Amino acid sequence: MARYGMVIDTRKCVGCYACRVSCQMQNELPVEESYIKFYEKETGVFPNVKNEIIPVQCQHCEDAPCVSVCPTKATYTTKEGIVLVDADKCIGCKYCMVACHYGARTQDHNTGVVEKCRFCAELVAEGKQPACVSTCISNARIFGDLDDPNSEVSKAIVKMNAQPLRPDLGKAKIYYVR
């Protein structure tokens, strides 16, 4: 059984927001609601400067705090490790929003459901890539099976020594190259 994960190579990210907008379109989100957030980190002094753009979304944590705090079990982890939300069970209490280390959850103002990145589970089920991955203009995102050592994502993690954004906050399924 696959265990899905992703690599984001921030050395390639040009901060174009294509991932954000394609995700919004895929999920038919209101314009104010987005599953991907961007952080900028500027280092150095003119003219020796470096700028890093770090896209952050649900990290699909192994022991996801949002899952353990959810009072109605609306947030759950599939056997393949994708953290999903059952819209019918969500009561909009926002406990998961508070518990999430990454600020990755957002409430749909129309339905009250607290949603987040779902690794585009329905596309993955069809053998396709999540929308953010397939549209990434610099190929900074790689998605696949973390348990398959021959998958592109697993090889990239080893080759580039990719690390979770905050290893101190538990195991995540998105790995960053920085």
Add this chain to the structure above:
Amino acid sequence: MVETKLSRRGFIKASAATAALASAGTVGFNEWSKNYVKAGANAVVKEIPSTCNACSSKCGMIGHVKNGRLWKLTGHPDHPYSKGKLCARGHGYATVVYSKDRLTQPLKRIGEKKFEPISWEQAYREIAEKLNKIIKAHGPQSVALTEDPRASGKFYSPRFINALGSANYYTHHVVCSNARDAGFLHTVGVTATSADISNAKYIMFIGRSYGDGIRPSSVQSLASAKDNGAKIVIVDPRLNNTGNLATEWLAIRPGTDLALVLAMSHVLIKENLHDMEFIKNFTVGFEEYAQELKKYTPEWAEGITGIPADAITRIATDMGKAKPKALIEQSWRGAFGCNYENSTETGRAVAMFNALLGNYQQKGGSIFGGKPTLGKLDKAKHPSPKEPEVPKAGSKEFPIAYPENGVATIVAKEALEGKMKAAIYYHSNAALGYGNPKVMKEALSKMDLVVAIDVQMSETAQLAHYVLPEVTYIERDEVIEGLSGKVPGIALRQQMVDKVHPETKPIHEIYTELAKACGVGQYFNFTLDELNETMLAPTGITYKQLREKGTIMFPNEEITIGELPKLKTPSGKVEFYSETYKAAGFKPIVEWIEPKVSPADDSFRLITGKQAIHSHTQTANIPILMQITKDYDLERIWINPVRAKALGIKDGDMVELKSSEATSKIRVKVTERIHPEAIFVPSHYGITSKDLKTGYGVGFGYMEHVPFDFEKWSGSGNIHEVIVKVRKVNG
């Protein structure tokens, strides 16, 4: 067309299945997806290939249409610009089809910014009457047409204005690539080459950012060049967003790119790193050029550009060693680093630098692309308009300018002089985007007839006497587009959804019907489908096949690397010495030209550039794109911390920005990513049309500060020749 069935929201709504599945607690992903598809089974998704309209690139895309409504887009895998990807603009701009601010019926102005709806018949009749009256009284040369060209426009617009007897067809390039086009045209015979980025070993960008003015395939190529160990140097007064992919940033003093290129050329020749074989076989005037270049030493350039002489020497030497897999990329928006008084000369110097490297038609170098052969209308059955008798306005003043695009702002100049009486603007917001809006607006208000064809009430439309509502690009078929490149091909923009507003029309219909009303309908006696069938005939591809695929490439017609075609310059070769320049009164050999204005200790040069989410003013009213601006304060101006500190300005402060033309209030982004002498303003904000509710009032328009001016060579708008002062004010 592939049909799939997917709907996430549909799935959530049809939630009986979800509830059952979720109640099991942790469920398997396969189970989940099976139920998902079951619940969404009623939503049939049609996939329709077409081309994008969010910027001038026109990438291939696939529209996913659910229940007759455009759901989402993906990049067309076969199109050479998209290669399966789309940028944020591409994804988001498509929502324009459902915009609340769309024009829905023809309008006639009945007062200042007051319009009444009229029928198409009345619009055609009145516009035709006025056009014919103006032509009778002042001659056809008093009428002009300007557009930001797309496939149909490129065919129909010049044909329409020529049918009226006027040669005055113009494009938006006056504030884009006019300078580069002129410099390249008279040096290598084409207005642009293309860069073989993925095979290059050393790539220099001057003022061009693949990550901001995006063609997805270019960024993919650059990322793979980086993976392959290529050196990537960005020359820009600001560290643009392509910086992450670069190996080095040269923070050049704005307006001095020409000095850098001249000095690097000097080094190549001095160090004997130029390609003598190429120069002998394919160029003219090298001796005179080499002689002139002797004075442009790296030390000289250091004083002008602020880039250390040893860095200039090192980079030029390394590029010489990497030749022919080394190049300066051809850029686009106002070569290079935008529109300065010396930009045409910079374009020329760059084309010559690439010739020194012998990189033309070489792997990893600059490529002259092949064009597909498309059919033409039978002239007996479908007569073409006669060649207009009077040449295009502006061609006398700017004989070096690329004639096909022309100098669009000459229309405004002649309107102010009382010579230009009527103007049609199609898919063009000239009033806001073509240099100083105050002047542009005054010019438009001086004319007897202004017609705007658009999908929304742009500033230009507000000033028009008649506004004709077009369908969006999601609702129309267009003329087939030929794609030139290493491998030529064709692409089609086709309709994805039914017309949303019944009283809107596609441009080919508008021109055809208006031509009839003007009495020149004989030049439009064919349908779009007939035209496309004719164009396709020599390719052996059927219209049906093209509709199914959207983009079709011709790999059999791939150009041969190493074989330089006969160039379209007067000598047929690369011209280090240009008789054309001489005849036009310019120096035949490239030379250093000072920028027109320079900042003092207490002022800044104002520079602008694209952001990844906006193109021209057309995207500013798209909520899904403008929300990104709002979320990340992207409308702020950039200022260097040293200068900010001296002025008592902190990040996020409100400042006043004052130039000779205007005063604006805006918040600042204090960043090390900008040259201390420059203020960067992202484009394109400052929408002043209240009918565009999303874009209205966000940020300010860069052009407000730009004096109405023409660069001497290409006629290009000198939009970077602006000095400003900045002071902190209360927000």
